Amino acid sequence: MPTPDTTIARVSEPSSAPPEFILQELPSFVQQQYLGVSSGSSIADETRMGENMYVYMTPASSEPLMFFCEGSNFDPMYAMRSSYGGLGYQTTLMSAHTSIIKSAFLIQEWELSQQYGELKKTLKDLVALEEEDDWKIEESVYAAASYYATELRSGSVPAPQVSVHGPKSVVFNWSNGFYNLYLTISANRVSALLSSPERIIQRKEYSKNELTSPLALLYSGFENPINSASHLSESFR
Amino acid sequence: MPLRPIPNRDGLFRHVVFPNGFRSTKKRENARFDYQKLIKFYDNSDGIHASVAWERYLPTTKHIHGYGERLASRRNQGLKNSGNFAEQKRNIYCGAYQFSAQAIRDIASNPDLSEITLAEVAHKVEEGEIAHADLRFVIDPTWQASEGTKTAIMDRLWNASSGPLRHISDCDQDLDPHPSIHLTTAPGGAYSDRRSWWVRSLWVLRFYALCLRAMLKRA
Numbered sequence: 544m545p546t547p548d549t550t551i552a553r554v555s556e557p558s559s560a561p562p563e564f565i566l567q568e569l570p571s572f573v574q575q576q577y578l579g580v581s582s583g584s585s586i587a588d589e590t591r592m593g594e595n596m597y598v599y600m601t602p603a604s605s606e607p608l609m610f611f612c613e614g615s616n617f618d619p620m621y622a623m624r625s626s627y628g629g630l631g632y633q634t635t636l637m638s639a640h641t642s643i644i645k646s647a648f649l650i651q652e653w654e655l656s657q658q659y660g661e662l663k664k665t666l667k668d669l670v671a672l673e674e675e676d677d678w679k680i681e682e683s684v685y686a687a688a689s690y691y692a693t694e695l696r697s698g699s700v701p702a703p704q705v706s707v708h709g710p711k712s713v714v715f716n717w718s719n720g721f722y723n724l725y726l727t728i729s730a731n732r733v734s735a736l737l738s739s740p741e742r743i744i745q746r747k748e749y750s751k752n753e754l755t756s757p758l759a760l761l762y763s764g765f766e767n768p769i770n771s772a773s774h775l776s777e778s779f780r
Numbered sequence: 781m782p783l784r785p786i787p788n789r790d791g792l793f794r795h796v797v798f799p800n801g802f803r804s805t806k807k808r809e810n811a812r813f814d815y816q817k818l819i820k821f822y823d824n825s826d827g828i829h830a831s832v833a834w835e836r837y838l839p840t841t842k843h844i845h846g847y848g849e850r851l852a853s854r855r856n857q858g859l860k861n862s863g864n865f866a867e868q869k870r871n872i873y874c875g876a877y878q879f880s881a882q883a884i885r886d887i888a889s890n891p892d893l894s895e896i897t898l899a900e901v902a903h904k905v906e907e908g909e910i911a912h913a914d915l916r917f918v919i920d921p922t923w924q925a926s927e928g929t930k931t932a933i934m935d936r937l938w939n940a941s942s943g944p945l946r947h948i949s950d951c952d953q954d955l956d957p958h959p960s961i962h963l964t965t966a967p968g969g970a971y972s973d974r975r976s977w978w979v980r981s982l983w984v985l986r987f988y989a990l991c992l993r994a995m996l997k998r999a
Contacts, residue, residue: 668806677800677820706803706816708934709823712927714816723935729929734928740939740967743892744933748925 658702662692665705668715681710683730688713691728691757698759724759733757783902786913787880791835791974792901794818795848796944798872798959808868808955813962815938818916821930827898827918828930834903835878837976837990844965845947848873852949854907870897874960875946878971883940884915893932895923904946910990917986918928942968 666688672679680688688705695702695715703715703726712729722744727734731751737744786792788818796818801803822829823986838844852873857864881901888899896920906912917933919926952958973980 592913593797599877626920704803704814706814708821708927708930711830712930714931716816725935727925729925729927732925732928733924734927734931736932736935738932738935738939743890743936746892746932748928 584600649661655696655699655701659692659696660703663689663709669707669713671704677709678707679710680707680713682726684713686729687733687751688715688728691715691726691733694748711736783904783914785883786834786866786901786903788880788885790881790937791878792832792879792881792884792913793835793838793844793847793876793945794832794941795851795876796874796963797848797852798874798962799869800871801874802959802962805869807965808959809957811959812974813874813959813964815920815964815966816931816934818938818941819934821933823926827916828933829917830915831906832901832913832915833876833909834913836983837909837987838981839987841945843911843987844876844945845873845949848876848947849949850909862869872952872955872959873947875944875963877943877966878945879937879968883937886940887917887933887936890936893929893936895920895929896933921992926931939967941966943971945971957979 575583603717605707648747665681666685669678669680670682670685692702692715703717706716708714708727712727715726715728717724721738721739723738725734725736726739727736733749733751735745735747735749785869788994795814798821799811801813801815801817802811803817819830819832828859833844833847834845838847838973849942852871855871856865859871884899886899887893888896890896897920898916900916902916904912904914906914917929920927923929943966946958946960946963948955948958950962975983
């Protein structure tokens with residue numbers, strides 16, 4: 544059964560998934576319960592999961608909730624976070640990108656400072672490369688990336704890995720070894736991408752003015768799980 | 781001359797040459813492989829381009845690594861010619877990752893990448909390399925976030941990759957540690973040659989026949 548630690552649910556994902564999250568191996572005493580839209584439990588996020596979201600609860604209250612999604616729109620992007628408090632196990636659901644960020648939240652302040660020090664140094668190195676270097680970034684990209692790095696640092700978000708495609712963008716990447724969250728930052732736009740090895744889970748595009756803080760994206764603006772890029776492109780053109 | 785499309789079932793290789801596929805490259809010993817830098821995209825008026833190598837003209841592991849060694853050697857020569865060569869930053873061939881031509885074309889049919897109107901890979905000899913192939917992604921001209929599209933392409937290609945086929949060239953035997961130790965296993969798992977023995981044999985024979993023909997032409 545799930546432990547009190549934060550765990551990513553990987554139902555129907557490749558064999559790296561912990562066996563307790565595989566549908567076929569659910570214990571027989573697990574009771575299926577469909578949560579309606581108006582459910583007001585600690586899993587209030589269910590309204591964002593669409594009609595194919597099912598939550599499986601064990602009759603014994605000492606056990607944390609198990610959950611997974613079913614149907615053609617199955618989306619393994621939600622994680623279960625369990626903690627033990629005065630009321631026993633308290634379980635909340637969070638989306639994968641939030642989990643990617645939050646699972647590393649226990650890092651110390653000094654470590655965070657060190658990480659962002661290195662990140663800023665990397666950005667400075669990239670903008671200082673010689674003109675003919677393929678990996679040199681433009682000043683405007685450097686300014687945008689530095690701004691977002693400062694915002695992320697102020698929100699105590701673990702520093703991302705930095706990569707570049709060329710002069711016009713910087714890519715910030717967080718990974719938990721399974722899911723990847725990318726922010727592609729160019730001078731005037733930010734593209735967010737959440738993916739698993741199987742597929743792209745979600746994409747969003749923002750103009751510079753639409754996304755003033757990346758924290759808003761990481762914690763609230765990137766929730767709706769099954770949006771196609773075609774839909775997004777309509778929204779942001 | 782029209783480029784010859786590469787059949788879906790055929791394999792493609794992307795060679796990793798230090799420092800390009802790595803981050804933190806100021807000191808070679810601190811460098812780490814970065815799959816997001818596996819492919820360098822080039823913006824052209826007709827789309828986003830990148831280079832790969834076609835397995836059909838690299839029929840054995842020896843040929844695959846020969847291509848990578850020549851690539852590193854050409855880059856080092858270029859740096860020497862421009863006076864920018866530095867031993868610490870010399871280009872070092874580390875190995876190759878594989879994916880299929882089908883994986884490229886699947887990108888254009890991915891509903892989450894609807895801005896990509898064409899994803900093609902075609903045979904295009906370049907710098908004397910018969911195995912060179914050209915990747916081309918055409919993006920809807922009204923789409924304003926092509927940099928984000930590159931990230932998505934790279935993400936999908938990496939997840940469709942297998943390998944690496946690591947290699948240490950004779951000229952790099954002195955390096956300790958050799959940067960190839962930092963290559964990470966791709967999500968598709970270790971490289972395995974999926975060709976049947978007769979296809980492999982046919983490709984080897986054809987490759988040497990082409991070499992012989994080229995030699996006779998030169999003579």
